Amino acid sequence: MKYYDEILDLGVFSKKDIEKVIQNPKTAESFLSRSLKKGYIKRVKHNYYVAMDIVNNSPLYNKYIIATKLGRGNYISYHSALEYRGFNNQVFNELVYSGNNRVNDFEFEYITYHFVQSKCDLQIESNYDGLRITSIERTMIDCIDQIDLAGGIEEIYRAFNSIHNINENKLLEILDFYNKKVLYQRSGYILETFKTNLGISDAALDYLQSKIGSSKCYLNTSKKIPNTTLDKKWNVCVPHYISTILSKGNDMNEL
Known part of the structure; x- marks a missing residue:
């Protein structure tokens, strides 16, 4: 998936971080929505996300x-x-x-x-x-x-x-x-x-x-x-x- 490598590099990131990578707010919003549905990321709290290990369905980073x-x-x-x-x-x-x-x-x-x-x-x-x-x-x-x-x-x-x-x-x-x-x-x-x-x-x-x-x-x-x-x-x-x-x-x- 496009931008997945960027997700892995960020690890734990905010919505603003993704917007800086994609440089288009609407595209960034769509990307976050798709990534959440596919299990590539998980919402930690409002506007903050963590990359997921899609094999084990667990966050890539500890608490x-x-x-x-x-x-x-x-x-x-x-x-x-x-x-x-x-x-x-x-x-x-x-x-x-x-x-x-x-x-x-x-x-x-x-x-x-x-x-x-x-x-x-x-x-x-x-x-x-x-x-x-x-x-x-x-x-x-x-x-x-x-x-x-x-x-x-x-x-x-x-x-x-x-x-x-x-x-x-x-x-x-x-x-x-x-x-x-x-x-x-x-x-x-x-x-x-x-x-x-x-x-x-x-x-x-x-x-x-x-x-x-x-x-x-x-x-x-x-x-x-x-x-x-x-x-x-x-x-x-x-x-x-x-x-x-x-x-x-x-x-x-x-x-």
């Missing part, structure tokens, strides 16, 4: 690539960044991605694409196929900052237990960018918990402690919850079930 191609500057973030790197415990039917320009949530191929707007452009990495994703260090801090977007505190603990020898300077860079006392507190407590396998120095922890406030916060929520123990060093109220497990030797299998 991560699709999300990053929907807008210039988009990148994979939060639990999806952990998932992409294999640090997830749960399998989510939600793909979280970020960028500067707001995008409404939508569903494609049984996956909900959830956009989180961000003004932080630090530590966004690109891999060989053009996928943009937050660094592991930024992902860790982002997940602590918005625990609900990480899949919960238990998911964070399991993920962090599998991560080794990170760059603590990158962690501090992101923390200082956000510059939130509560985030310093939560991060200090969690990073100290996993300091050995993460490779966190005492100097880095001392720096974090110098940035915390005098007010207590809760490890996994912004609201007061029962059955917690106050960690006086970080002024963090930790749920009993987590502190009990940690006291037994960091057995993440019990979470």
